[in-house]
Amino acid sequence: MGQKVNPHGLRVGVIKDWDSRWFTKDEEFGDTLVSDYKVREYLKKSLFLAGVPKIEIERDNLRVRVFIHCAKPGMVIGRGGSEIDKIRVAIEKIVGKPVTVNVVEVRQPDLNAQLVAESIASQLERRISFRRAMKGAIGRTMRMGAKGIKISVSGRLGGAEIARTEHYHEGTIPLQTIRADIDYGFWEANTTYGKIGVKVWIYNGEVLMDSKNRAKRSFPDARPAERNDRRGDRRGDRRGDRRGNFGSRQGGPRNNNAGRSGAPRGGAPRTGRTPKEGGAN
Structure with a gap:
């Protein structure tokens, strides 16, 4: 909501x-x-x-x-x-x-949402482009130190036959955060084509930051203990190490397999099939 x-x-x-x-x-x-x-x-x-x-x-x-x-x-x-x-x-x-x-x-009028909305409405009444008025207001507000701004204009923009709504925003606008200091303003511009509504939201930062920080100091986050460096416990553990009785990697995987089975290295190569004993019936 x-x-x-x-x-x-x-x-x-x-x-x-x-x-x-x-x-x-x-x-x-x-x-x-x-x-x-x-x-x-x-x-x-x-x-x-x-x-x-x-x-x-x-x-x-x-x-x-x-x-x-x-x-x-x-x-x-x-x-x-x-x-x-x-x-x-x-x-x-x-x-x-x-x-x-x-x-x-x-x-600081540029940080007041109601004054910004009235300023944009007065520019629209003087036939200034709504995009130019909105972008200019956003630039001035952000330069004054605001953390976020959102502007919405609705009506027959530019004299169009069909009314529409245009939005421009910059920064963050946390509308759901209750502790966020959000200023809101609304005004209507009376143009020759009809009324144009102007809405402005300006975010000036959080108000209850001090109480939030005090709560953090009183109830620190329960973080898991850091894992100790286990390299010291595995000194001398050669699991997964190719060094040892398996020989070097230069011999290739065939030599390593032979070393594991204990078969002599110079034996005859094995074939995929063995001949049947007794010949053909």
């Missing part, structure tokens, strides 16, 4: 955390969930050019805290914090509580 499930949802609770962290009563759960959706939709539309791959929301009884991960924090904060004040006021109208907005910078 590693090819079908969302890599982030598969690893929640193991190496990844929820994007929304709050508790509420059952009758208030639906309204709170819709409120989170509206906040994310507003921030994604208003801050799309800033590159916002992730929005985290924390709630308690008194306040709502919003963490905006972005590649260009200057566009979110604005001059003197003017832009972030507008964002805070708009979010307070949606949630109805005091809001604290925190901006988290994404230092």
Whole structure:
């Protein structure tokens, strides 16, 4: 199922955390969930050019805290914090509580799957070849130190009459390994021929390597003992050796056989048939 499930949802609770962290009563759960959706939709539309791959929301009884991960924090904060004040006021109208907005910078956008997917989608909207966009994104990501990347685009590629799916990948993408830090992103490109879906998987290495190494040190592998060198025990053992009473190899196999049987070497050669005694009847 590693090819079908969302890599982030598969690893929640193991190496990844929820994007929304709050508790509420059952009758208030639906309204709170819709409120989170509206906040994310507003921030994604208003801050799309800033590159916002992730929005985290924390709630308690008194306040709502919003963490905006972005590649260009200057566009979110604005001059003197003017832009972030507008964002805070708009979010307070949606949630109805005091809001604290925190901006988290994404230092390596080429290693973020969501930003890579949005970049490829924007290039497709500008009529850039999908192969060129995919290969360029793969090259930049691998140069930044990723261990693997996989990109999939699906739709009417190049204006074709029949929609199809194209895949490009480089490195390794262990989707079944839970401890593998795999980032996943999806975005849609709105072209004149229709929508083109872009999916990106980026493998950044294993997260639980320290605990794995500690487990190995605590429980070393049971390896069989190495075999001792038995050449010392076979000194003087001439089994299989042609030296000894059998003579040298120069005599050939006929001489060796004769030596084994004890027959004289100069005897008459044997024939395949022996004459019958008494003659013919």
